[in-house]
Structure formats: structure tokens, C-alpha cells
Amino acid sequence: MSHDHHRHDHDKGFMANVRWLLKIRKFWQADTNRAIIDMVDPQPGESLLDIGAGMGPATVLAAARGAAVVAVEPSGLMRSICGVRRLFQRARSRITIEPGTAENLPVAGGSMDGLWTVNSIHHWVDLDLALAELARALAPGGRIVLMDEDFTHPDHPLHETHHDHEDEMTNVEVDEIATFLATLGFEASGHKTVVAGVPVKLIRATKST
Ligand SMILES: C[S@@+](CC[C@H](N)C(=O)[O-])C[C@H]1O[C@@H](n2cnc3c(N)ncnc32)[C@H](O)[C@@H]1O
Numbered sequence: 023m024s025h026d027h028h029r030h031d032h033d034k035g036f037m038a039n040v041r042w043l044l045k046i047r048k049f050w051q052a053d054t055n056r057a058i059i060d061m062v063d064p065q066p067g068e069s070l071l072d073i074g075a076g077m078g079p080a081t082v083l084a085a086a087r088g089a090a091v092v093a094v095e096p097s098g099l100m101r102s103i104c105g106v107r108r109l110f111q112r113a114r115s116r117i118t119i120e121p122g123t124a125e126n127l128p129v130a131g132g133s134m135d136g137l138w139t140v141n142s143i144h145h146w147v148d149l150d151l152a153l154a155e156l157a158r159a160l161a162p163g164g165r166i167v168l169m170d171e172d173f174t175h176p177d178h179p180l181h182e183t184h185h186d187h188e189d190e191m192t193n194v195e196v197d198e199i200a201t202f203l204a205t206l207g208f209e210a211s212g213h214k215t216v217v218a219g220v221p222v223k224l225i226r227a228t229k230s231t
Contacts, residue, residue, distance in 0.1 A: 053218035054171060055079040058138050061167045061226070064089035068135040071159060073124050074142025078104035078117075085113035092129060094122040124152035127159050134159045138167040143199075143223075146192045150202065157206040157229065166203070166227040170194045172214065175221035194223045203227045 059080055064070055066088030072081045075093035077100060085091045095101050101119050108117045122128040124139065124146045137156060146152045156166060173180055196212025203210035203225070210227035217224065 052079055052140070054169065054220060054222065055140055056083060057218045058140055058167055058169050059083040059087070062136050062138050062165065064091075064136070069133060071127065071129060071134045071137035073127070073137060073139040073156075074145065075104060075119070076100050076140075076142075078107055078119075080138065080140055081117055082107065082111050082113070085111060085116040088113075088116075089135075090116045091118070092134075093117060093119045094124075094127060095119065096121060096123050123147075125155055127155050129159050131158045132161045134164055135161055136165040136167075138169070140169050141171055143168055143170045143194050144192055149192045149199070153199065153202055154206065157203070157208070160229045162229055162231040164229045166208070166210075166225070166229075168199065168225040169217065170223045172221040172223055177216075178221050179219075196223045196225055199225045200227070 062070065062084065064084040064087040068089040070084055070089045070091050072078070072084065072091055072093045075081050075095045076097075078093050081091045081093040081104070093101075093104055095104065098121075101121065104119050108114045108119065111117060120128040124142065125148050137159060143149075160166070172178060175181060196214060198212075200210040200212035207230045208227040209230070210225065213224045213226075215222060215224055
């Protein structure tokens with residue numbers, strides 16, 4: 023490979039890193055996370071699960087409302103950042119950060135009052151296994167809110183620049199997910215809607231009592 027080619031590859035890698043860094047503010051404190059916590063409506067004393075918590079933007083909001091939150095996150099780097107962030111929270115004693123995935127949640131069966139995920143479903147490797155695992159984690163009457171920003175939607179502000187599709191394992195079909203949750207004993211509905219100004223795929227469900 024010529025020197026020029028090397029330089030070109032290096033520039034591309036550098037730009038990818040810069041693009042990733044620019045997204046950090048969004049990971050850190052996104053309006054979509056604020057909106058999903060309004061939907062979950064955490065109550066003091068509840069046990070809740072943030073799946074694919076990343077740097078914990080939704081976790082800290084739910085804990086501040088008095089719930090105990092388990093932030094499940096497979097990436098060690100993300101868990102470390104979330105762990106530092108936790109230390110600065112008044113509600114830190116209510117936040118636990120655990121390694122795990124949607125397919126393998128580190129919680130006892132029937133132990134959670136509610137759970138959510140923001141922008142991780144497309145990373146899930148086995149959707150059916152993950153949904154069954156969500157069902158296992160929840161107590162009767164437990165609630166689910168799953169949200170994935172729809173970057174393929176022409177109205178999404180990042181529609182033109184979002185090119186992460188190669189690491190997306192799961193195509194998020196809201197109706198299929200809602201139907202599958204119904205077979206697991208949930209009252210469930212799927213929507214393509216707009217939340218905090220961005221097009222999203224949204225699934226809400228409640229486990230039968
Ligand atoms: C785009 S980030 C979103 C993070 C955070 N929820 C937020 O809104 O800022 C997606 C996260 O999903 C995590 N992830 C990847 N595979 C996963 C899986 N199988 N189950 C749960 N989370 C997963 C990634 O490590 C990453 O932190």
C-alpha cells in the first residue's frame with residue numbers, strides 16, 4: 023500500500039473517532055432519555071432496569087426520582103464512565119452497574135418493577151431470547167418501554183450522517199416485537215412516533231398480573 027493510501031486510512035479512522043466524540047454529549051444527556059424516564063414514571067422504592075445503559079443518562083434520572091436502578095451494560099469502557107458518573111450523583115446508593123446483556127440479565131426472575139432501553143435494541147444479537155429474558159426479569163404488572171431512534175427516517179436530524187448500520191444485529195420491527203411480547207403474556211403495543219423531536223420506534227408493554 024502506498025504512503026498516500028496509509029494516510030487516507032489514517033484520516034478516515036481519525037474522522038470516525040471525531041464523529042464518535044461529537045456524539046458523546048448525546049450519550050451523556052439526551053432528551054430521548056429524559057422522555058423515556060417520563061414514560062417509565064419511576065416511583066420511590068421501585069426496582070428498575072436500564073438495559074444497554076451506556077454512560078447512564080437514563081439511569082441517573084430514574085435514581086434521582088427515588089427508584090433503585092440496575093444499569094446493565096456489556097461494554098467495560100461504558101461501565102467505567104458510568105461508574106465515575108455515579109459517584110457524582112446524590113442518588114448513587116440507588117445505582118448498581120452490572121455487566122450483562124439483554125439476552126442475559128444479571129437479575130433474579132420476577133425482581134424488577136420496570137425496565138427500559140434506549141438505542142440498544144439494534145445491537146441485540148438474539149431478539150427472541152432477549153425479549154424472553156426481559157419477561158423473566160419482571161414482576162407481575164411490571165412495565166417495559168423500549169425505544170430506538172429511527173436513524174433511517176428522513177426526518178431524523180442525523181439521517182444523512184448516521185452510518186453505523188454495519189454493527190446493527192437486529193432490525194427493529196415494532197409490531198413484531200409487540201406481538202411477540204403478547205405471546206409472553208404482556209399487553210403490548212408498538213409505535214413509530216416522534217419523541218423529543220426525533221423519529222423513534224417505541225414499544226410499551228405491561229406484564230399480566
Ligand atoms: C447507542 S448506546 C446507548 C446507550 C444509552 N442507553 C444511551 O441512551 O445513551 C447502545 C448501548 O448498547 C450496548 N449493547 C450492545 N449490545 C448489547 C446487548 N446485547 N444487550 C444490551 N446492551 C447492548 C452498547 O454497549 C452500548 O452501550
